[in-house]
Amino acid sequence: YSNGGVPSALISLALRYMHTTVEMVIRGYLSGHADREYKLGKRLICGVSMPEGMKENDKFPTPILTPTTKAATGLHDEDISRETILNQGVVSEKDYLKLEEYTKALFKKGTELAKKRGLILVDTKYEFGKTTDGNIVLIDEIHTPDSSRYFYADTYQDLQDKNLPQKQLSKEFVRQWLIANGFQGLEGQTIPEMNDAKILEISNRYIELYEQITGLKFEKGETNNILQRMDKNVKYYLSKR
Template identity: 75%
Template structure:
């Protein structure tokens, strides 16, 4: 299976490379960034040993489409997409927080709630909720950005300001942008018969001090979606929701005794399992965008990406 799990390019004007869990970011002349979405799969902040075919292309194309669909509300870093796996944009200084926003009590929030907690990142969660119920209104539960391999940590707005991670003036902008993006994302999802359950946004500052949206937006890696049809019926019956997100990978790992904890071993990912994950990602793409997924030529992904980026940089 042809996948791209690591890159080692040397582009003209290249200053340095940052390798995240899934993306590799090349700094060109301290002016722009070339961001390559690999096929790496990360869960519980651990990168899985094998890549997932077309995953990088899917994430990159959803993110770039969603940036185009929200740029009237919130400025973003993106300037070009020279290859299915590549986004190019302005060099930014990232804020060291992820703005997580939750419309429903699912995933991490539900796990914390089950453990008896009623506060998440300094925000109260009402009594009497059950998993996947909607919050009275969306809540913002930020996380501190982790370096490679470390877990992101929940943090309250108060701690962010107290520790000087973000200034109060900037944080008010981040909150405003987060709510606006989530509202637009909710509307886009509803038009596709989906519910945007929760998501995270990352922001940075351009050289001239403008706050912009960076990284990915409304992808299955950064967001959780439910199918709207049958949602209420499933809630009333206490059944699991039918969802479109990376949660199915997390659930498979949990069922195989892996949650990224010390001493735990990643279960074997067979070719059949990898194919099934790839097919799920294609399903996600088509449902989220409402468009048919067109597979890029993967006969030599590295060569294709390098040629397209070099052509763009000319």
């Protein structure tokens, strides 16, 4: 193998940290979940006020923080306010202030990087953990379609002025496909089956985002005997540790 010391391109080496139980969502635009809440007439999300007179995909005057609880496997994350987090002791005030500080700094940096690539970082989610000595650290992926939404900067204002949907790179199109096919993750609902064409479409959208945000060409790897190769590479890697 040759992946900068990683056993396989499909494997990440990780350290185990204690999760903070709060996921930090930050939104620069009225999109996705925030927009769905807004259309229901709500003007408060996670204890944060949203201005009147906005329409879908409008930019907020300043980015807003809308934290969620980290749900157990199979359950949905739930919106939670800063006040509730502190009053219920979900995390300490000291830790929460650090989470806010890191979230704003990461979003600012992500916005700057996206701008250089002709993209707008619309919203994203960060997850944090704690080391054994109590330090807050960033965990999980960052700024991928799993956690983030992007618009194309060159078409944003024109589409917004014409009340047209934004051209975006995110997993929102997958969510909308699921909703259109009767699945919203509610109890009793069955996940609809995706055909090969839909799976290929999703794969191509992820590749498009990778190339757009990194400026690199995505090189597809071999698809034969993937599990066997991963197993072999991991065993070889561990034997050298």
